[in-house]
Amino acid sequence: MSAEPTTPITHLRYVGIAAPDFERATEFYRTAWGLEQVAEDGGIAFFGSPAAPENYLLRVRKDSAKRMDVVAFGVRQASDVDALAERLGQAGVRIDREPGKLDTPGGGHGFRFWDLDGRLIEISSDVAERTARELEPKESIPRKLSHVVFNSTDAPATLAFYEKHLGLRLTDWLADRLCFLRSGVDHHILAIAQAPHVALNHVSFEMRGLDEYMRGTGRLVRDGHRLLWGPGRHGPGDNTFSYFYDPFGNVMEYTTELEQIPDEKTWEPRVFELTPENSDQWGTSNSINEVFIPAQFNDPDQGLWTPSPV
Template sequence: MVNQDGAAAPAVRVSKLGYVGFVTPDLDRLVEYYTQVLGFSLVDFSPQGAFVTTGTDHHCVVLTPGEAHARSVVGYEVFEDLADAQRRLSDLGYPVQRRTDIGPGTPDVLVLTEPETGVELHLMTSQDPSGAEGTAPLRPTKLGHVAAFTPDLAPTQAFYQDVLGFKWSDTVGDFFVFLRCNADHHAANFMASRKRTGMHHVAYEMRDPNHLITVLDHLAKHGYRLHWGPGRHGPGHNLFTYHKDPDGNTIELFTQIDQVVDEAKGYWEPRPWHETYPMGPRTWEVDIATVNQWGIVNEQELDH
């Protein structure tokens, strides 16, 4: 199968990031953090795990008890019929299973393994509804993106673009890539590293700067302090803050991320803080303004 330009079409086309999983040594503590501190809605809970959401999807975060492991699983929604997607993935040599026992809210899922990292990926056409009503004052609008380390950037980027249909958004130097599956600047980003593994951070979107400030005040009241931010990234141009959850995972709360409203034009919707007009995907230099346009750098973010 090829595109109109003659290039090979991806096996599947991811439409959005669905959920991310965390294994936690203290399930009750992490459930309390997500529901009482970040305002997520608890949809399903048992000693085997908890499912929390920010909106109409059954869940966007899965919490299971065990030895701490961030980004234990990542779920994506796809456009394709699952039978067709399974065939295409199998034809490319990727072992894939179709399962109905993954958990509540996801009755039909394709399971495969992310190359280079071994993380389990779930592909589905949709989730069951969560039943959550309205917009809570604190609750983020959605799960925005998940960033991870990979030992080799090129094959990871190729897998996401050539197999899952992601598009390239930006690269920092030769070690940090941002990939999108819809209008948002990135849903997945990867940092090449030979000494660090696992998740870099998980990010939840806030409605606007006022919403972000409100939640930061709520975090402070519960004893959670920022370890970086507020600031504005170069790639994606989102306002960002970072803090640690009770397990020590890095959590980004952000707003104002770049949008591609017309893929045919191929540039970000113009914003006053953009460096050029129009502004499209690019390779950024490794400098202070790239990491944070406001000039304050967390050195750990450049340590790969």
């Protein structure tokens, strides 16, 4: 069996969104969701976790309209940034910003390009890390950014783009509706869903463990936040899930215990059928059809093919 191609991508670094009510957004992510606001500059708030060395995991920018600004992936070193930018440019991929110094918290070296659907993607290295600590038992706040899911009108084509240009590797399919891609041993850092329009499907944050995941879910429910789907455990990825809306209709997830790929170089992608057991192994969640399917489609993204101002 041949080894899979290598990828320069090491991890998912952060997701950037824009929100029309900046104060309401920052309040939600700081208090309800449990992230730590690490910086604010000119209508942009940066949120991290005390357990994550990553400088920030989520950024929220004040804007008149809701949109996804940018999704950032990390690479090991500046030469990987430069080589990837050159390779994408030669392949005809539209570059937004050429490689250079980043002026966001943590600095670093990076560039930006648009994927085939018009999403803005950042690749960076040498971003300064923050001092991190282990979360305590029962500390029900996100430990790190787990994954992001995109909606695409042509999921196979979007999958092929990320395989070809970023070297991400296919882990599994859920029927022909959702594919999962990885850069290392985590089951996925990116998933692509077949949908009626291009949008952000959801962003997932990993909790310390099962108890902390349940406590975080319960905290949001007690505070009056609508639980869209969960708590449960998926088939593909074997991870737990609880999905909530943020104040603007973006779907956010608490998860934990994401499947690890034991020998990723010899992994054969699986195809999971669309069954209740593969949606939720435990059978504890509400039906996926009740609320979550319409919720995950989200609004059509207003920021496609548009540079983010920051």
